[in-house]
Amino acid sequence: GENVEQHPSTLSVQEGDSAVIKCTYSDSASNYFPWYKQELGKRPQLIIDIRSNVGEKKDQRIAVTLNKTAKHFSLHITETQPEDSAVYFCAADSGYSTLTFGKGTMLLVSP
């Protein structure tokens, strides 16, 4: 089955800095890669996603890049703000819309 690795497990940045979270996947057939933000005790919220037919996608301060050959994808957050502090999960679609999640990255943005 699919295996998704996510790094780092924790990330501390100063407000205004950029943050990068990286994930690798094992199943070359995976073709959909969403990123979720989860605040404590809340549901995961989809923040951006990318499909295997594109290499990069951007939405304001958030961008995702995908390297299919290397089987890795990354989340980039620019101009971070304290409200960006949360746990971020990457995921890969293993088929039949089934998602395999990474272990998560706790992002802390200090004012």
Add this chain to the structure above:
Amino acid sequence: GAVVSQHPSWVICKSGTSVKIECRSLDFQATTMFWYRQFPKQSLMLMATSNEGSKATYEQGVEKDKFLINHASLTLSTLTVTSAHPEDSSFYICSALGLAGGLSSYNEQFFGPGTRLTVL
């Protein structure tokens, strides 16, 4: 659109009792729903895939007789934790598969708010 609700949001029960958690898609029909378990400071672990009108597909290591899933309609799936024990205490989250917004023809998982189960 694409709202998923869960009920209850939290429940405390005694060891040995059964607890039922409901997952509803409020404004769309979902032939497929997923049930996840999330322990503190850990990731979401898929427990089972629930398909309307058929038996659920359980992930390896998940006991189907302990975690009963019923998907009787296109808007409702239920998870029953039978003979609950303290080690079953966790955050249970469902998601429903629906069309992504806008003109997209792709499916997307929409998550419920989760149910915090505490077994004493």
